[in-house]
Amino acid sequence: MAMTERRRGRCGGRCCAVVRVLVLQAAWALSGGQVRYSVPEEAKAGTVVGRLAQDLGLEAGEAEARRLRLVAQGRRASVEVSGASGALLVSSRLDREELCGKSAPCALRLEVLVERPLRVFHVQLEVTDINDNAPIFPAARRNLSIGASDADIGANAQLSYTLSPSEYFRIEEENSNSRSKSLFLVLTKPLDRETIPVHRLVLTASDGGRPSLTGTMELVISVLDVNDNAPQFNQSVYNVRLPEDALQMTLVARVNATDPDLGIYGEMIYEIDSVVPPSATDLFTIDANTGEIRLMGALDFETVTLYDLHIKVTDKGTPPLPGHCKVVLEVLDVNDNAPEVWVTSLSVPVPEDASVGTVVALLSVSDRDSGANGRVRCWVWPASPFGLEATFAGSYSLVLREALDRERVSEYEVEVRAEDGGAPALRGRRGLRVAVSDVNDNAPAFAQAVYTVLARENNAAGAELARLWARDPDEAGNGRVSYSVWEGGVGGGWRPASSYVSVDAESGRLWALQPLDYEELQVLQFEVRAVDAGEPPLCGNATVQLFVLDENDNAPALLPPAGSAPEAGGVAGEVVAKIRAVDADSGYNAWLRYELWEPRGKGPFRVGLYSGEVSTARALEEADGPRQRLLIVVRDHGEPARSATATLSVSLVEAAEAALAAAAGSSSSSSSRSAAGAEMGAGAASAATNVWLVVAICAVSSLFLLAVVLYGASRWAPRAAVLSGPGPTTLVCASEVGSWSYSQRHSRSLCVADGAGKSDLMVFSPNFPPPPPGPAAKDTQPEPSEFSPRVSVRKWNFLFLAPLFPGL
Structure with missing residues (x-):
C-alpha cells in the first residue's frame, strides 16, 4: 500500500511537471503550410496547446469573424478551438496508449477551416508519453517450493560407526547419556536425483572390545525424486506472422516444454497466462496438453498490429512448478478496407x-x-x-x-x-x-419579334386585343416579367400608342383604352417592353403592328354633280349628269353602286351601276313632259349596306333654247355650281317672256360677253379630279363578274372622269379630313336630310335654258 502511494505521488508530480505546452513549430513548414504542436498525455481539460489563430496569421478578432473551427478526422477529437481567442485547447482526456498504443511518435492530424474566404490548414499534434503506467506481473502471487530429503539411519548404541567417504552424507551419533545411542545419517549436501540417482556407502561398525570387532554393511541409498525441476520451453520467444484475414481455428503456434522430473512431476499443463492488449484475451485459445495455440476470432490489422501472448506451463507436482514463454504474433495487412x-x-x-x-x-x-x-x-x-x-x-x-x-x-x-x-x-x-x-443573366425574350394584331373598329373600351408573353428562364425575381408600352420608337410610321392601347403589367394582356376608328387610324405600330425584376433589370422588346379592320359605319357622301342640259329628241346614251359620291370606309364597304329609284319602269333616263352617270335611255319626246324628277340611291356593299339618295330635276328644252341657255348660262355656271343645287327653273321661264327685250338691251355686249364667258367656261370647266388623303390605300377593282384585288398604299384616290359609262370601275376608298368649320364648308358640302338612320338624302335641281338665239 505504501509503495502504491509512493508510485502515485511520483506520477502525480511528474504530471504536474510536464503539464506545459511545447510548441514545436508554429510557422508554416515548407511542405505545405503545416503547424505542429506537442502536448503531454493526461493534460487537464482547458490546457492551451497553442495560439492557433496567431500562428495561422489571423488578426485579433478574425478567428470568430471568419469562423475558425476544427474538423475531426473520423475519430473523437480531444482538442477544440476557442472561438473568442482562437487558441487550440485540450477538451477531453488524452491517453497516448489508447490513441497510439506502442507506436512512437504519437501524432494526430487535424484540419482547421476558416471562411470568407474558405481556406484549410493542417495541424499536427504530437501527444508525448508520461510515466502513468506501473509494471504489472502476469500473476499477483507465485508459490515457490524447494523439495528437501531427509534420510535417517538407525545405529547400535554401543557401537561406533564409520562411514566411507562421501560428500553428501556423514554419521552422527546421538549426544545423550542414554544407554542406547542412535546413529544418524546426516545429509550434508542436497541430493540431486537427476545427477546421482543412487549412492553406495559402506558403514563399518566397531564395537568397543579389544581387539574390536568390526562389521561392515553396504548402504545403498536411492535418491527419491521430488518436484525440483520446473518445466522449460525450448524457446523463450516464438515469433509468428499471420494475415489479418486468417480464418477461425487457424493454428497460430505450437509451444513445447520439457520437465526432467519423473511421474506426475514431469507431466505438464499449458495455458495462456496473459495477452497484450488485454482486449484480445478471448481471441486465442491453447490446448492444455499439446500446447497448440489457435485463433478464435478475427484479426484486424487496422486495430492491433502486434499481439504478445504470455504462455505458462506447470507440472503436476506439489507444489507445481511453472515455466514461461512468449508468443509474439505480427498481423499482416490485407486490403480489406475500402477508401x-x-x-x-x-x-x-x-x-x-x-x-x-x-x-x-x-x-x-x-x-x-x-x-x-x-x-x-x-x-x-x-x-x-x-x-x-x-x-x-x-x-x-x-x-x-x-x-x-x-x-x-x-x-x-x-x-x-x-x-x-x-x-x-x-x-x-x-x-x-x-x-x-440563379443570377440575372437572361433578358426576357418574346416568342415573336413582330406581333400582328387585327382589331375591328368601334370595339368597346377595355376589349382584349391580344396576349403577349415573354419568356425569362431565370428564377424568382430574376424571371418575374412586367410589361409596358414603350413610347421610344423612332422613324416613319411610328405613332404614340399610350392613348389607344395599354398592356397589363403582369399578364401581358393588350387591351384598348378607347374605341378604334378605322377612318382615323388604320395601322398603329408600337413596341411592348418586358422587364424582369433582377438587379440590374434586363429587358426585351417586341414590335406590335395593330391593324384596324374596317366596318361599314359610314354611309356614302354625295359630291356636287356635273352635267349638261338634254335636248328634246336627243339620241339615246347621251350623258346628262354624273352623280359623284364617296365612302369613308374601305374595301367592300366603300364600293358604291348607283340605282335609279324613281321613276321606275321605262323612263327616258338611266344611271350607270358603278359610274353614277345619268344618261338618256332613249330619244326624248315631247310626251315625256318638260320636267323629269329622278331619285337616285347610292349604296355601298357593306353588311348591312348603307345608302344615300339624290334627287335630280331635269328640264327638257328645245335645241335653239338649249344653245341660248348654254350661252347665257355660262356666265352664271360658276355660281350655280358653287351653290350646289340652287333652283334655276323659274328664272328660265321669266327670261323666255322677255326675250326680245333682252335681245335689244344685250345686242351690243352679248357677243363680247359670250366670248369672255366661253373662254372662262372652257378654262374652268370640271375635269377629272384626283382627291387624296392620308393613310394606307385600299384599292378595289370591280368588273362585271365581280373579281377583286386588294393592296395597301400610303394614300387614297378617287378618280372620276366624264364620258360614257364603262364596264369596269376602279374605286379608291378616300379618307378625307373633316372640312373646316364655317360658311365656306356649308357652301361646298350641304348637309343632307335623313330619310332613316342609315339613309342620307341630298337633292340637286338642274335648270336647262333653251337658247335665245336659235342660229347659234
Whole structure:
C-alpha cells in the first residue's frame, strides 16, 4: 500500500511537471503550410496547446469573424478551438496508449477551416508519453517450493560407526547419556536425483572390545525424486506472422516444454497466462496438453498490429512448478478496407456566375490499410464541370473547372470516387449534390419579334386585343416579367400608342383604352417592353403592328354633280349628269353602286351601276313632259349596306333654247355650281317672256360677253379630279363578274372622269379630313336630310335654258 502511494505521488508530480505546452513549430513548414504542436498525455481539460489563430496569421478578432473551427478526422477529437481567442485547447482526456498504443511518435492530424474566404490548414499534434503506467506481473502471487530429503539411519548404541567417504552424507551419533545411542545419517549436501540417482556407502561398525570387532554393511541409498525441476520451453520467444484475414481455428503456434522430473512431476499443463492488449484475451485459445495455440476470432490489422501472448506451463507436482514463454504474433495487412471519403466543408449553392477555380467543397480521403493497400487515388465523376485538387496528404478541394449555366443545369449530382492500390483494388465513393443559384443573366425574350394584331373598329373600351408573353428562364425575381408600352420608337410610321392601347403589367394582356376608328387610324405600330425584376433589370422588346379592320359605319357622301342640259329628241346614251359620291370606309364597304329609284319602269333616263352617270335611255319626246324628277340611291356593299339618295330635276328644252341657255348660262355656271343645287327653273321661264327685250338691251355686249364667258367656261370647266388623303390605300377593282384585288398604299384616290359609262370601275376608298368649320364648308358640302338612320338624302335641281338665239 505504501509503495502504491509512493508510485502515485511520483506520477502525480511528474504530471504536474510536464503539464506545459511545447510548441514545436508554429510557422508554416515548407511542405505545405503545416503547424505542429506537442502536448503531454493526461493534460487537464482547458490546457492551451497553442495560439492557433496567431500562428495561422489571423488578426485579433478574425478567428470568430471568419469562423475558425476544427474538423475531426473520423475519430473523437480531444482538442477544440476557442472561438473568442482562437487558441487550440485540450477538451477531453488524452491517453497516448489508447490513441497510439506502442507506436512512437504519437501524432494526430487535424484540419482547421476558416471562411470568407474558405481556406484549410493542417495541424499536427504530437501527444508525448508520461510515466502513468506501473509494471504489472502476469500473476499477483507465485508459490515457490524447494523439495528437501531427509534420510535417517538407525545405529547400535554401543557401537561406533564409520562411514566411507562421501560428500553428501556423514554419521552422527546421538549426544545423550542414554544407554542406547542412535546413529544418524546426516545429509550434508542436497541430493540431486537427476545427477546421482543412487549412492553406495559402506558403514563399518566397531564395537568397543579389544581387539574390536568390526562389521561392515553396504548402504545403498536411492535418491527419491521430488518436484525440483520446473518445466522449460525450448524457446523463450516464438515469433509468428499471420494475415489479418486468417480464418477461425487457424493454428497460430505450437509451444513445447520439457520437465526432467519423473511421474506426475514431469507431466505438464499449458495455458495462456496473459495477452497484450488485454482486449484480445478471448481471441486465442491453447490446448492444455499439446500446447497448440489457435485463433478464435478475427484479426484486424487496422486495430492491433502486434499481439504478445504470455504462455505458462506447470507440472503436476506439489507444489507445481511453472515455466514461461512468449508468443509474439505480427498481423499482416490485407486490403480489406475500402477508401473512405468525408466532406469536411460544402459551400452550396454555387452562383452560376462563379469564376473558374472557385472552391466548392473540401474533402478528406483515407484508407485504414497500409503500404500499397493504403495508397489512394481520387477523381470526380462525371468530371465536368468540377475537378479535384490535392491540397495536402489525404485532403482535396472540389473546384469549378467550367462556367455554370443554371438555365441549362440547375443542380449537379457529383460523385467523388477513390481507389486504393491493393490487389484487387477497393473503391469508395461519396455523392454530393451541388445546387446552382440563379443570377440575372437572361433578358426576357418574346416568342415573336413582330406581333400582328387585327382589331375591328368601334370595339368597346377595355376589349382584349391580344396576349403577349415573354419568356425569362431565370428564377424568382430574376424571371418575374412586367410589361409596358414603350413610347421610344423612332422613324416613319411610328405613332404614340399610350392613348389607344395599354398592356397589363403582369399578364401581358393588350387591351384598348378607347374605341378604334378605322377612318382615323388604320395601322398603329408600337413596341411592348418586358422587364424582369433582377438587379440590374434586363429587358426585351417586341414590335406590335395593330391593324384596324374596317366596318361599314359610314354611309356614302354625295359630291356636287356635273352635267349638261338634254335636248328634246336627243339620241339615246347621251350623258346628262354624273352623280359623284364617296365612302369613308374601305374595301367592300366603300364600293358604291348607283340605282335609279324613281321613276321606275321605262323612263327616258338611266344611271350607270358603278359610274353614277345619268344618261338618256332613249330619244326624248315631247310626251315625256318638260320636267323629269329622278331619285337616285347610292349604296355601298357593306353588311348591312348603307345608302344615300339624290334627287335630280331635269328640264327638257328645245335645241335653239338649249344653245341660248348654254350661252347665257355660262356666265352664271360658276355660281350655280358653287351653290350646289340652287333652283334655276323659274328664272328660265321669266327670261323666255322677255326675250326680245333682252335681245335689244344685250345686242351690243352679248357677243363680247359670250366670248369672255366661253373662254372662262372652257378654262374652268370640271375635269377629272384626283382627291387624296392620308393613310394606307385600299384599292378595289370591280368588273362585271365581280373579281377583286386588294393592296395597301400610303394614300387614297378617287378618280372620276366624264364620258360614257364603262364596264369596269376602279374605286379608291378616300379618307378625307373633316372640312373646316364655317360658311365656306356649308357652301361646298350641304348637309343632307335623313330619310332613316342609315339613309342620307341630298337633292340637286338642274335648270336647262333653251337658247335665245336659235342660229347659234
